Amino acid sequence: MSDITSPQDFPREKRNTIVLVLAQALLGAQMPMIFTVGGLAGQMLAPNPCFATLPLSLIVLGSVLSAQPMSEFMSAYGRRAGFLLSNVAGATGAAIAAYALYIGSFWVFLGGSFLTGIYMSAQGFYRFAATDTARPEFQAKAISYVLAGGLVAAIIGPQLVKVTSQAMLVPFMATYLAIIAINAMGPFLFAFLDIPAPGRRKKHEHHEGRTRRELLKDPVIVVAMICGMVSYALMNLVMTSTPLAVVGCGFEQGDAANIVSAHVLAMYLPSFFTGHLIARFGKETIVGAGLVILATSGAVALTGVELEKFYLALILLGLGWNFGFIGSTAMLASAHEPSERGHVQGMNDFIVFGGVFLASLSSGGLMNCAQGGNTEAGWQAVNLAMLPFLTLAGGALIWLVMRPKETR
Numbered sequence: 001m002s003d004i005t006s007p008q009d010f011p012r013e014k015r016n017t018i019v020l021v022l023a024q025a026l027l028g029a030q031m032p033m034i035f036t037v038g039g040l041a042g043q044m045l046a047p048n049p050c051f052a053t054l055p056l057s058l059i060v061l062g063s064v065l066s067a068q069p070m071s072e073f074m075s076a077y078g079r080r081a082g083f084l085l086s087n088v089a090g091a092t093g094a095a096i097a098a099y100a101l102y103i104g105s106f107w108v109f110l111g112g113s114f115l116t117g118i119y120m121s122a123q124g125f126y127r128f129a130a131t132d133t134a135r136p137e138f139q140a141k142a143i144s145y146v147l148a149g150g151l152v153a154a155i156i157g158p159q160l161v162k163v164t165s166q167a168m169l170v171p172f173m174a175t176y177l178a179i180i181a182i183n184a185m186g187p188f189l190f191a192f193l194d195i196p197a198p199g200r201r202k203k204h205e206h207h208e209g210r211t212r213r214e215l216l217k218d219p220v221i222v223v224a225m226i227c228g229m230v231s232y233a234l235m236n237l238v239m240t241s242t243p244l245a246v247v248g249c250g251f252e253q254g255d256a257a258n259i260v261s262a263h264v265l266a267m268y269l270p271s272f273f274t275g276h277l278i279a280r281f282g283k284e285t286i287v288g289a290g291l292v293i294l295a296t297s298g299a300v301a302l303t304g305v306e307l308e309k310f311y312l313a314l315i316l317l318g319l320g321w322n323f324g325f326i327g328s329t330a331m332l333a334s335a336h337e338p339s340e341r342g343h344v345q346g347m348n349d350f351i352v353f354g355g356v357f358l359a360s361l362s363s364g365g366l367m368n369c370a371q372g373g374n375t376e377a378g379w380q381a382v383n384l385a386m387l388p389f390l391t392l393a394g395g396a397l398i399w400l401v402m403r404p405k406e407t408r
Contacts (some may be wrong), residue, residue: 012194013134017142019193020126023083024149025156027186028123030090030179032157032264034059034116036257037165039243039364041097041172045106053240053364055097055113060236060357062117063124067353070121071346078197079129080190086122087186089115094179101173112176119183121349128345131333132195140283140330144275147268147326154264158257165253209340212347221344223400224331225351227287230393231324233355234294234386238301238317239263240363241382242310248375249305259310266318274326283331284401290324291394294386301383305376313383324393 035056043052074082096112130142160178167174215221242263243256278286297316300309336344366385367378 013138013142016133016193016195017130017145019189020130020146021149023186023189024123024126024146025152027087027090027182027189028126028150028153029156029160030094030116030182031120031123032154032260033161033175033179035239036158036161036243036260037172037175038113039240040247040253040256041101041109042106042364043244044171045100045104045109047106050365050369051106052244052368053360055109056240057357057361057364058110058113059117059120060353060360062114063121064117064350064353064357066118066121067124067349068346070118070125071341071343071349074125074197075341076197079125079132079195080193081197082125083122083190083193084186086119087183090119091180091183093117093119094176094183098173098176098180101170101176121353124349124353125345127329128333128341129193129195132341136334137279139333140278140326141275143329143333144271144273144278144326147274147322148271150268151265151271154261154268157264158261161257162254209337209343212343215336215340215344215347218335219400219403220331220335223396224328224335225348226396227291227393228325228328228332228348229352229355230389231287231290231294231321231328232352233359234389235267235317235321235325236356237359237363237385238297238382239314240360241367241379242314244364244367245305245375245379245382246307246310249379251307251310255307259314262311263314263318266315267321268318270319270322271326274322275330277323278327278330283327283334284397286323287327287331288394288397290320290322290327291390291397293320293323295390296320298383298386298390302380305379 038056038059039053042055043049046052046054070082070086073085093112093115096115097109098112100106100109100112127143127146130146131139134142161175164174164178165172210218239260242259243253246256246259247253274286293316297313297320300316301313303309332344332348362385363382366381367375369378
């Protein structure tokens with residue numbers, strides 16, 4: 001459930017959506033940049049190849065640990081304050097990472113990665129912020145449009161990697177310097193955001209909504225969190241290992257960047273119509289379709305390591321994430337009151353990115369160490385690991401759909 005807006009609020013609804021789309025497109029470009037070079041930079045710095053993807057895991061850990069505090073901070077001080085704080089963290093994290101590359105320190109690089117996670121956490125709230133001033137019938141579309149901004153990020157990010165990754169004597173250092181400049185655009189964008197802080201806007205209200213324990217007894221909320229976590233975690237599990245697998249199978253870094261770009265395009269391009277599909281077929285149906293597509297992605301990856309199969313598997317992975325994650329977010333947005341927003345959204349992203357952290361932490365071990373360092377066997381292990389989690393999410397969704405409507 002959401003705030004009921006009056007007709008005069010509609011321009012604000014559209015204005016905020018546009019600002020958040022631009023933020024996702026421009027500021028969000030740093031995430032495909034980091035996920036393209038982070039594992040390769042980690043491999044270059046790490047004392048053990050099994051730790052190559054640990055910097056990416058630290059980013060996700062930073063996101064997990066900051067999700068609930070960031071949600072509560074935004075509830076008290078507003079979305080703009082939270083997003084600006086995240087830009088400071090993103091720029092600082094990139095500066096530390098660049099310095100770590102300069103001095104060749106893997107451990108300092110991990111520190112910069114952790115701070116980057118604070119930005120990643122706040123970026124996850126762009127989709128929720130789009131619903132704050134939106135009419136109930138516009139919420140799914142607003143979420144979809146904001147995530148569609150990632151389409152531009154998918155183009156900008158990998159292209160900047162191509163330009164910057166070898167632009168300085170120290171590989172990848174210029175990439176992190178470019179990320180500092182990207183975060184510097186945040187204050188100019190968020191100056192146009194108009195979302196009052198719930199604490200200030202709702203002074204006359206005393207109802208605080210359900211407790212966290214009561215919220216976790218709501219079947220829609222629980223299933224939405226499970227499906228959102230599985231969709232995002234499995235996408236991250238496979239994407240984190242992809243550059244290592246592509247390069248390890250004898251292809252070029254440019255091929256890895258192009259595959260990641262195609263994957264991120266597939267993540268966000270469908271967002272232009274995902275909201276309309278949700279309105280027509282329902283949230284649960286779209287989430288189910290996303291889980292099936294994720295399973296198909298894993299099946300394709302298991303058939304071989306030819307370049308075209310990397311492309312197809314990663315495109316399907318992006319499409320499956322889009323349906324699964326947007327559908328789950330729409331389910332969650334419809335299942336709580338405005339007064340419960342801080343609890344629900346922070347708890348959701350803690351659970352979702354907790355799963356993503358475990359996936360990214362496992363990715364490097366599965367890829368580099370689980371199969372004796374054999375790239376092809378490691379790639380198969382990564383994709384086989386999807387099966388039990390898809391079974392969990394699919395079972396939970398079927399359980400929800402089979403329940404009588406009045407109990408949902």
